[in-house]
Amino acid sequence: MKKITFLLFLCVIASCSNNVSINGCFRNTIQPITLDLNTPQLNGLLTPNGTAEVSGGINGILLFNKGTGGSFTPYIALDRQCPNKDCSTPMVSNPPVLECPCDKSKYSMLNGSLISGSNSCEGGARVYTVTQSGSTLQISN
Template identity: 40%
Template sequence: MFKKILFLLSCYLFVNCSDTTKLANCIRILPISSVVSDLNNPEMINAQTPGGVAELSGGRKGILLFNKNGTDFVAFDKLCPNNDCTSAMTFKNRLLHCSCDESEYSVDFGGAPQTEGFECPAIEYRVTKIGTTIRISNF
């Protein structure tokens, strides 16, 4: 009986603690046509090593491709998630930085905001790697 009550209480707390109403106003996905590039292209040379990045045209403000560990890649639109900036986000120390509101977003944690008071994550694209070919598209 105690386990059943504990289980029900845990479920209740989980449901009530996950407030997503603030995230409803976030830009989730921007429509893009696929961006395809080869890691052997000169503009992609930095993305060949773990922790390396390449900046590509596409998306709304450009796309940042990040090599997480040598085999896994992530890509983010450089549009500030609050859509309050005419400048593209910059990248430094594994964070995307929006210069208009000084917000920062982690490329290691799915674009999650790292600045208090910000709810919307950076816009992430799907990355598929086959051989040396990288394809970036919507999820």
């Protein structure tokens, strides 16, 4: 009985994980960025599939309204740097896809994962944490 309990415990521990993409190509850290949703710069975020660009990260940060809600923030923040680092031009947004203009690789704006093309990185596009408190958004590592 102890062996079964122990094996069950190991299975539970092994199945625990978070949904944060691990990316071996981006080693940058950012200072937390605080934004007010009421500013005109963020008007694009007011509707599902809306976007807004803010400075920060490696090559700028794209905020995307995933359209989810409830107790979860509907926003995701992605760095516009191409994960393959073969391009100095920021990735181009065509919701719900980010595309690297140099190698044409495409990444999901829902979670940063590779949709098509090649990727030498684990985890796809660099995703930052977004927390919301009322009309304030904070972007951090």
